[in-house]
Each structure stands twice: as structure tokens, then as C-alpha cells.
Amino acid sequence: MPLEDAFPPVRLAADDLACERGGRPIFHGLSFSLAGGEMLAVVGPNGAGKSSLLRVVAGLLSPSEGRVDLDTDGERETAMHLLAYGDGLRNVFTVKENLRLWSRLYGGAADDDAMHEALEEVGLGHAMHLAARALSTGQRRRAGLARLILSPRPIWLLDEPTSGLDKDGEAILGRMMAEHLASGGAILVATHLQLPVAPTHRLELQ
Amino acid sequence: MSHLPYIVAAYGATALVIGALIVWVSADTRAQKRRLQELEKAGPRRQARGTAA
Amino acid sequence: MGVVSSLANPTRFLSWSSRLLPIVSVLAALTLAVGVYWSLFVAPPDYQQGDSVRIMFIHVPAAYLAMFCYVVMAAAALGTLVWRHPLADVSARAAAPIGAAFTFLALFTGSVWGKPMWGAWWVWDARLTSVLVLFIMYLGLIALWRAFDDPSRGAKVAAILILVGFINIPVIKFSVDWWNTLHQPASIVRMDGPTIDPSMLWPLLVMIAGYTLTFIALHLAAMRAEIYRRRARTTEMLIAARPASTAVRPTEAAATGAPPHTAH
């Protein structure tokens, strides 16, 4: 695993966030702050609003109250990665074609060697030329992890990253998360399962 | 009064459509109000600060 | 913006609109009564069209309302997108069916009025054709609103379609007018003729006032219905769903979850 150069200092903070969907309040009065090298785990039962929180932080959902602050050296817009249920793999394309498009969009390496290496690291080296349709759910999640490797970004937003991964996949995820934290990246993860890496902070949603 | 049938048709249709609008709006208001009362009876736990629009 | 935002509260809107609605309705009914009597029995017949010109008194106000209503919806669309006014989508959604109904009336009365003159129920006159396109746009909007189950999501997307449509209306009008001159059959009699002499202008203005008051009354009533519909929907969701999540004090370290909130 090439030693990634460390990320510039980064800080992600939320101030008195509240979120409402279709008139139904999801969560409110929620604040946190997260610096480089730290991981915040958002835990809680289903429907507690964990995913909504991640989508608000990712800018996909506008909060009804409060705001999300992100100060980083680079541009605000290209600071985050989102790994969620929708893995963005188009079945009609091969794994390589899918990854190449995401690398172009996320400003990562798009040459064959880099892609092969990233896929090797998540145990999908053999699947590079397979059509995405042929992949199992677990393999699709691993392809998502490869996307994160190919375009290094300081902040990872992970929504139930362990779901669909087998033991081996979880180990890969754990290694990647530890590596990301070590190089100064921050992680906001929503999960109700055990995480391969212990979080620095925990935030519980009822 | 020349062209009487045309005038009657035009004014009649206008009265019909505006009348239909009035009936539809008032019926709709009553129906939603009734539904709101039924729901409120069933679930008193509505939030104190009034619901969002 | 103080006044507008203070009116923004749905509860306050319901209270002042319940007082205003009867007044506007009575005013509208009176104005229409006067206007219709004036149009049918007092105004002089046209030397060319005879009494069929009286249809103009209900055709022109309907066509004007069709356009006026779309302008109201465009303002509401800005309210939804720019000022995030809570009642903006309620107003736009309530106005659309009324606008569609008056656009239909404009088309119907226009073709009935045209029959004696042109001998055909429908003639591709420039104005009638533009109103027809406007009618399709109204129906498209209503279909788009109904396609969303959650009203708050449909609101913003519909607002965009309203504004895109609004920008295109002059373009469509210009194209249809130009298209109409291209295929100009010689015998078309212009709809509104030369300048209207006062004996016809006054009843027309009264009718336009009556139609506008009718629109305001219908629009207020439809907005009230929409607010009740949304309240019923929100109450239904609240009963079905669990109470709102609150962020409790985290178990360890520095994340400052807000202190436990009761559902305020």
C-alpha cells in the first residue's frame, strides 16, 4: 500500500442540526465537531436518522435548522467521499469502466495500473473486466471501497460500510479506515453493527 | 337577441365550470377538515407547537 | 417582508382567510351579477357580429385569468425556491386547477364565439392556439404534482417547471403569432376588433373585476383545503412514525451531542 502523503488539516463541524422529511421531524439539536485523524460513529436503531445525518453533511439534504461547517485547505466541494447503499455501479459497464468514470469525476488516477492496484487491494483484482452485473452485493461494496482508494479525499462519509461485507472484506475496510485516519483523514460513519476500528467519538441517536 | 344558442352555450358553460369549481373546493375543504378531526381523535400525540404547513 | 412572513404561518393564514373569504365571495358574486346583466342586456350588439359579441365579455376575462393565474403561480414558485415561503407551494398547487379551468373556459367560449363568424368550431387563431398550449402546460403541472406522493418534495420540482414554463410563454406566444401570420387565411376577423368603444369597454372591465374576485375567493378556499390536507397528512405520519429522534449525551469523549431534548 503506497504510503499516502498526509492530508492537510481538516475540520468538520455541525452546529445544532435539525432535519425534517415530509413534515416528519427526523432529528434535532445535533452538534458535533471532527478533526483530521478522528472518527465519529453515529449509532442508533433503524429509522433514527443516521443516514439522513450523513446525507445532510454530504450536502444532499438541506437541514431544516443549523448548518454544517467544513474548513479545509482544498476546495470545500472536493473534500468528501460518500459510501452508501447506492454504489453507482452501472450494470451495463465493466468494473473498470465504472471505476474509471468515478475517478475522472473525483479527480483520481484513471490509468489501468492504478485501477488494478486498487482493485487488488480490495480483493477484486480478478474482476476488473467483468460486467458490474456479474458482481455480488459484497463485491459491489468492495468496488465502492476501491473508488475511495483511487481518489484520495480527506473526509469519508460511510453509511453502514460493513453491510454486505464478509469477514475478509471487513478486515480490508478496517485496514483502509486505520490507514485513512493515520494519514490525517476524518471519518463520519453511521452504523448499528460493530466497527473494525474503534471510533474516537460516538453520537447516539434515539 | 341574435345568435342566442351560442350565447346560451357560452354563458352556460361558464356558469357550469365556475359552479363546479366552487362545489369542488368547498367539498374538498370539508373532506380534509373531517379527515383531520378523525386523525386527531385517533392520535392525540401531535406535537405541541402545531404542525408544519 | 415582515408582513409576508407574519402571514406565512398557516394557522394565522387560516384565521384571516376565514374572515376574508366570505367578503370576497359576496363581492365577486355582486360584481359578476352586475357585469353579466350589463353584458347581456345593456351593452349594444356589434354591427357585424350581432349579439354574439356578448360572448367576448366572458371570453376575454377567462383568457386574462388563465394568464393571471400562471403569473400568480410563477410568483409562488419564486416564493418556494428563493424565499422558501411555507405557503408558496400551497398557493401554487391550489391555483393550478383553477387556472386550468379558466383556460378551458377561454378555449370553449373562444370557439363558440368564433363559430358564427368563421363557420368552424376551432380556428387556429394565434391567441386561441397560445391558450391551448398554456392549457397543456397547466395539465402537465398538475400531473407532475400528483406524481409526487410527498408534497414537500414535489413543491420545489414543480416550482422549477413553473418558472421554465413562465420563461417560455413569451417565446411560445411569439412563435405562434409568427406561425399564424405564415398560414394567414384571408377571412380571419380579428378577435378584439379595432379599439373597443366605451359602451363595450365598461362591462368588460366590470367582468374582468368580477372574474378576478372570483379567482381570489376560489384561490383562498383552495389554499385552505390544501393546508388541511397537509395537516391531515402530517398528523397521519406522526401517528405512524416513532416520536422524533433526539441526540442524547454521547457515551464518551468530546462529541457535544445536544442535551436530551423533549419533543419541543
Added chain:
Amino acid sequence: MSAFAALIVQTVAASIRAGGGALTGLLFFLTVVSVIPFGVGPDLNLLARIGPAVLWIGVLLSMLLGLDRLFGQDREDGGLELVIVSGESMPLFVLARACGYWLAHGLPIVLAAPVLGLILNLSPLALGAVTLTLLAGSPALAMIGAVGGALTAGLARGGMLAAILVLPLSVPVLIFGVAAVNGAIADPDPFLAPFLIMCAFTLFSAVLAPIAGAAALRLGLD
């Protein structure tokens, strides 16, 4: 290759590959145009007169077919969210999708139009005029279609709804497109004026569509 170009290539590739719909659009165009004479009758003079309009309306309808897949796929597989998080400008994303849609769903049909014009007994001059106006006008249909696709992304049967929303907005392009062709054929009528106005619409929609489409996609997610 920039992200913009990559998105265009992706859109074209997705439309051309199996189940992509580009071929279906072309076959629909062939079918619609060849059905018309069965209704209107084999009178060659009549066909020659209404030929340009038939081809133009055929193109307009055929380009509406693939609209629900334009952004619907992105909504379903989470691709749209990834594009937003990537920081790529959304209007550029919509513009790329619209260009890809035109290349896959518009261009093949426009190139097939003159061939079909033969069975409608169009003169070579008319064939040339139709092709030229379609080349200049069909991008506008793709742009307006992209707005329709963005407005109805994620909706059940969004494609049909998109067609209803798009048709009124494409009336001007249709009017000036067919008028330009008739202008080229019949001498008294002008050709350049309507043609240039249609090109103006294409440019106008190429600016309006990405902005409106991006807003529709982002707010539709909210």
C-alpha cells in the same frame, strides 16, 4: 479526457449498449413515419407537402422515448448522489447527459430522416432542408428533453410525464423548423429568418436546460 467528456461517452455508451434505447428510438422513428401514408393515403403530392412536418414530428416524438432513462438510472443506483458529492458542477453534468442523449437518440434519427424523406416523395432540395433544420433543431429537443427527464427523475412512469411536460416547450422549435423547410422549398416564403430563429432557440435551451435541470435534480433529491 475530462469528466465532462467522460460523462458524454458514458451516456452514449449506456444508450447504445443492450437495453439502451437508442436503437428503439430509431426504429420508432422509422415506424411512425412509414405509418403516416397508411392514414393519409398514397397521394404523392399530399405526402410531399406534409413530408417535412411528418419527419419533424417523427423526430420530436422519437426523441421523447429515452427521457425516463436519462436520469432515472442515476437516481436508482445512487449515481446521482455520487456526482453531487464529487463536486462536479451539476449544470455541466446535465449538459453532458443532454449532449450524450442527442448523440445517441438524436443524431441517428436525424441521419435517417432524409432516407425516409424519399418514401414521402420529398424533392432533393426538401431533403437537404429537412436534414439541415433537424441538425440545428434536434439539439434543442435534447436540451428541453433533459429538463423533462430531470423533473421526472425517480418518478414511476416518469418518461411519459416528461413527454407531456416537454411537448409544449418544444412547440417553438417545431414551428420554426418546419417553417424553415417550407421556406426553402416555396420561394416566396423566407428560409433564413425561421432557420436562424430556430438556431437561437437551440442556443437558448442549451443555456436554460442545464441550469433548470441541475436545480430539478438536486431539489428532487432533497
